[in-house]
Amino acid sequence: MEKAERGFRKGMRFLRKFGLTPFGMAMLFALAVFPLVIQDEVITRLLISALMLGALAMAFDFTAGFININNFGYAAFWGVGAYTSALLAVKLGVSPWLGMLAGGVFAGLLGLGLGFLTLRLAGIFASCMTWFVALAMFAVTANWVELTRGTSGLSVPPLFHTTENIGYYYTIFVMTILTYVGLRVIINSHIGTAFRAIGQDIQAAQASGINVTKYKIMNFTISCAIAGVLGGFYAHFVGIITPTVMNTSHTVEIMVLSYVGGRGTIWGGLVAGLIMIPGMEYLKGLLELRLLIYGVLMIMVMIFFPNGLAGLYNKFFNLLGESFFEKGQRVKKGGEERGGRAEMKN
Structure with a gap:
């Protein structure tokens, strides 16, 4: 009996290293079997969107919740990943799977360059600079018609040559788990300790010998790279992309999921996505008021439930x-x- 108890505790400690709990494991199991039990293509497609936006919210929270930088141009890095993977597949015939990784690399490199330029600035100034750069990327994508086809849209080959969505579901399911586990491992390491110190008191972090700019750029680059990989998946999932993928409204949606879920928790954004995205789908009549609803939710959370x-x-x-x-x-x-x-x- 004691051996079994020790084994159980050891297993629990191992799971906690990756940010997993019995409740979390039960939730993942439910998500894993859901499309096998509820064989509905509409619901499966809705869950794919929820998992994708939830993963983006987790990556956004990695920056906003730990180094206090709100990347107002986050959707642009998502779009960069989408266009990178799409163009490689359309122009060069590169496999979509490699294209998604390339999208992550390119978005990460852009994040690295932008980090060097902006993250020496304080708080809101860095956030505003990310938004300005995102607007510039949107303009380039919309006007470089010879390459991106602009607002006409770029047709993208699918990941799977089938009309069923279950392959896409399990692809984004695995990507979401890897995103969460990867971010949690980083947060639980000495690098994560530096991130927390910067987020709590940047001057105290500097005084303790932490290279603040280095860790902020590292955090920002990782977050942008994840957005790029997820953008590559999005391009092959929807089949056609336009510059609107980079709209600020998408960043607002991701930010709301992150804050409603719980800033600085990582997993909160995923849970919020699984609740809110299907919920908004069933409120289609209020689609034009979506941003207003998100704004009201943000205010309510900040006043009444600051921890989401x-x-x-x-x-x-x-x-x-x-x-x-x-x-x-x-x-x-x-x-x-x-x-x-x-x-x-x-």
């Missing part, structure tokens, strides 16, 4: 744990009192 869904989750389980602890204490106290009375009788 992750904070509510932690609060619920803390209260649950306290109730069990108090119950155990009452049982223990009752047992001690009964034992004391028995001793007095003797």
